[in-house]
Amino acid sequence: MSRARGERPDWATLPNAVTLVRFVLLLPICVMLVRHGPQTLSVVLLLVWALTDWVDGMLARALGQTSRTGQIIDPIADRLGLVGIVLSLALAGLLPWSALVFIFVVDLVVTILSSRSALQGSLGVSRIGKVRTALLMTSVFLLACAGAWAPSLVPGVLVLLWIGVALHVVAGAGYVVSARARRGGVEEAAGGPAWRR
Structure with a gap:
């Protein structure tokens, strides 16, 4: 069905543009971190990247520009950014590589078991997920700062990071349970077989 004249496309919102900035910033940040590039610049870009996650959500609510596209790409930007x-x-x-393994395995399981709900935009970000994301982003930013300017603080920041990893596991389990519950509800409404619920 054609869109009414003057009606903006679902994807054409300011919050989605901010989310795209998060994608664009990811590669240069990762390259500078790995190659020990300009430390101040890498930390500043990392801070901007982390803040965009808060900014796009704030803009979506303030401007009334929530969209299905945003519901899909925002979690992808979060997961891809954190892993990268x-x-x-x-x-x-x-x-430590063990923290990366935990994050990667949880993301892989969540992707496999709840990708349909995520692509439909029906898998919202949970409260634990928001806390987890904020904690991981904060700890990652502080870890980059400590590595650049205060190496003695790295062990303390790692404690904060591991708390974020633990919440990542809890949030991931919650997303899987929510996705399965939604799928079960859809099948029940459609008269699907009970054994699949």
Whole structure:
């Protein structure tokens, strides 16, 4: 069905543009972290990247520009960014590989078991997920700062990071349970077989 004249496309919103900035910033940040590039610039870009996650959500609510496209690409930007930056910090020797394994395995399981709900835009970000994302982003940013200017603080920041990893596991389990519950509800409404619920 054609769109009414003057009606903007679902994807054409300011919050989605901010989310795209998050995608664009990811590659240069990761390259600078791995290659120990300009430390101040890498930390500043990392801070901008982390803040865009808060800015796009704030703009979506303030401007009434929530969209299905945003519901799909925002979690992808979060997951891709966290994995990429954590991988870069591990390659730079600032972060234990075990933390990366936990994050990667949880994301893989969530992607496999709840991808349909995520692509339909019906899998919203949970409260634990928001806390987890904020904690991981904060700890990753502080880890980059400590690695650049105060290496003695790295062990303390790693404690904060592991709390974020633990919440990542809890949030991931919650997304899988929510996706399965939604799928079960859809099948029940459609008269699907009980054994699949």
